[in-house]
Amino acid sequence: MNLIGDILLVIGCAFIALGSLGLIRMPDVYNRLQAGTKAATLGAMSVLLGIGFHHPDWWAKLLVIAGFVLFTNPVGSSTIARACRKTGMEPKRLGKKLEIEP
Amino acid sequence: MTLSLLQLVAVALLILAIGLSAVRLFLGPSTADRVVAADTLAVITTAGLAGLAAIFDNPIYLDIALVYGTLAFVGTVAIARALEGNRP
Numbered sequence: 001m002n003l004i005g006d007i008l009l010v011i012g013c014a015f016i017a018l019g020s021l022g023l024i025r026m027p028d029v030y031n032r033l034q035a036g037t038k039a040a041t042l043g044a045m046s047v048l049l050g051i052g053f054h055h056p057d058w059w060a061k062l063l064v065i066a067g068f069v070l071f072t073n074p075v076g077s078s079t080i081a082r083a084c085r086k087t088g089m090e091p092k093r094l095g096k097k098l099e100i101e102p
Numbered sequence: 103m104t105l106s107l108l109q110l111v112a113v114a115l116l117i118l119a120i121g122l123s124a125v126r127l128f129l130g131p132s133t134a135d136r137v138v139a140a141d142t143l144a145v146i147t148t149a150g151l152a153g154l155a156a157i158f159d160n161p162i163y164l165d166i167a168l169v170y171g172t173l174a175f176v177g178t179v180a181i182a183r184a185l186e187g188n189r190p
Contacts, residue, residue, distance in 0.1 A: 013115035
């Protein structure tokens with residue numbers, strides 16, 4: 001039981017770290033939004049599930065936190081994307097650039 | 103209490119994630135980049151507070167994680183709405 005919880009913790013923390021790496025590597029606000037929000041949400045789910053395997057009597061609070069993260073994080077992400085779109089921030093187009101430069 | 107090897111790996115990955123997000127928070131070119139980085143940092147902090155509850159064996163940190171998640175969500179939505187400008 002503890003081994004399953006530890007493996008879930010490592011998987012979740014790896015997903016969170018890869019999402020933060022995407023936050024550094026991606027070229028654009030929209031791509032950074034995708035990488036940061038979705039990978040970090042999945043990683044947080046896995047971390048909470050792993051803690052639930054370690055302490056089975058905390059499942060109610062962990063379920064409340066997991067549901068809260070699962071419902072509020074896409075709302076915040078879409079609100080930021082909507083604000084970027086409304087202020088006229090253009091997505092980066094790699095294809096057009098390759099067409100023009102050579 | 104002592105942590106096992108896999109738990110130490112998990113803590114190291116979480117610290118790496120916090121560092122990478124903080125780099126994007128400090129040198130993001132636009133304000134939206136910083137808001138995205140702060141949102142990601144809030145999720146990482148929520149997961150980290152839940153892990154802190156497991157480390158200290160004290161379920162009061164789960165309540166702190168829930169309240170922190172609520173306040174971070176309200177702050178993110180407020181800043182995004184303010185970035186959007188004045189609407190009718």
